[in-house]
Amino acid sequence: MTALEPAAAPEKGAGVKTVSLALQGGGAHGAFTWGVLDRLLDEPRLAVEALTATSAGAVNAVIFAEGLRTGGRPGAQAALAELWERIARSAVFSPLASTPFDSFLPAALRRMMPGRILLDIASRLISPYQSNPLNYNPLRILLSDMVDFAALRGHCPVQLFLSATNVRSGKIRVFTREELDVDHVLASGALPLMFQAVEIDGEAFWDGGFMGNPAIFPLIYNCAGTDVIIVHINPIERPDLPRTAPDILNRMNEITFNSSLMREMRAIEFAIRLIDEGRVVDNRLKRMKIHSIEADEVMRGLGVESKLHPDWGFLQELHAVGRETAEAWLAAHFDAIGTDSSVDIRARFL
Numbered sequence: 001m002t003a004l005e006p007a008a009a010p011e012k013g014a015g016v017k018t019v020s021l022a023l024q025g026g027g028a029h030g031a032f033t034w035g036v037l038d039r040l041l042d043e044p045r046l047a048v049e050a051l052t053a054t055s056a057g058a059v060n061a062v063i064f065a066e067g068l069r070t071g072g073r074p075g076a077q078a079a080l081a082e083l084w085e086r087i088a089r090s091a092v093f094s095p096l097a098s099t100p101f102d103s104f105l106p107a108a109l110r111r112m113m114p115g116r117i118l119l120d121i122a123s124r125l126i127s128p129y130q131s132n133p134l135n136y137n138p139l140r141i142l143l144s145d146m147v148d149f150a151a152l153r154g155h156c157p158v159q160l161f162l163s164a165t166n167v168r169s170g171k172i173r174v175f176t177r178e179e180l181d182v183d184h185v186l187a188s189g190a191l192p193l194m195f196q197a198v199e200i201d202g203e204a205f206w207d208g209g210f211m212g213n214p215a216i217f218p219l220i221y222n223c224a225g226t227d228v229i230i231v232h233i234n235p236i237e238r239p240d241l242p243r244t245a246p247d248i249l250n251r252m253n254e255i256t257f258n259s260s261l262m263r264e265m266r267a268i269e270f271a272i273r274l275i276d277e278g279r280v281v282d283n284r285l286k287r288m289k290i291h292s293i294e295a296d297e298v299m300r301g302l303g304v305e306s307k308l309h310p311d312w313g314f315l316q317e318l319h320a321v322g323r324e325t326a327e328a329w330l331a332a333h334f335d336a337i338g339t340d341s342s343v344d345i346r347a348r349f350l
Helices: 027-041 056-090 115-125 138-146 149-154 182-188 217-222 245-276 304-308 312-336 345-349
Strands: 017-023 046-053 159-166 172-176 198-200 203-207 227-231 289-293
Touching (some): 046 217, 056 138, 056 149, 159 182, 159 217, 172 182, 289 312
Parallel strands (some): 017 227
Antiparallel strands (some): 159 172, 159 203, 198 203
């Protein structure tokens, strides 16, 4: 029995299945992932071996692991709820977006404010080194307060892989649980137009979403299990052509932060095809099984500006959508875990 499984959970032979989770980044939209994790933690038939994550996904993953370490599944659920409540209070994902007039407006209207567009324009003219010379990041305070990184490095109940992008080389860097500190989490979410690059061991890092959102290959190389559940935040497809400037910027953002995942899925599909055709017979390749939890219909209705304004009511709505989506996914696809992919990789990603 692993540290993740509650005392009342059945033995592995009695129906408990092991998966790894891949968590995308997306600012305040990460509250959808909170809802998904909240529901999966309620599922006694499911055990989690590892999490690979980027940006807001990395924050969720670290809090998930710390909650498990200190309080098991209920501890993880409580920690995630506390995280998002504190994000709402501190506006972690929106260091520059609030104005003195925001509090007088309904939440739905605040998420649609033209000021968000002006903020985007301003961020392209003034760098975070100019607008935030002291490099203040409220997420550093929040994470340092909620996570005992030294204890987590010594005893982490799940494997963790957090992605960041090396600014100078353009290569992906994956941080593991053995080296984890607050700087690694901040590096994974350091959007270059909003935050200064995070310096680690003499190298500068930006948001991991450019090169891995999230990275799947650490799960292939380091985990025993072959089932991966990807929790999507950024819609892969949009049926309508964007014509307004905000819609075009939003779609550019989605394509950019899905591109690395699409490339990895192409490689995984190729490996699966080689195995199924009998062209690999020495077990050098693993036949991965891919699953997707997504609510694209909901996410397509949200603009990129809403990722930067974590209103508590909005976060609760996304949490509810995440729980409901995970509930529906478990009902439809739990039996596929351990057997085959529940998503058509070729149709979905290629």
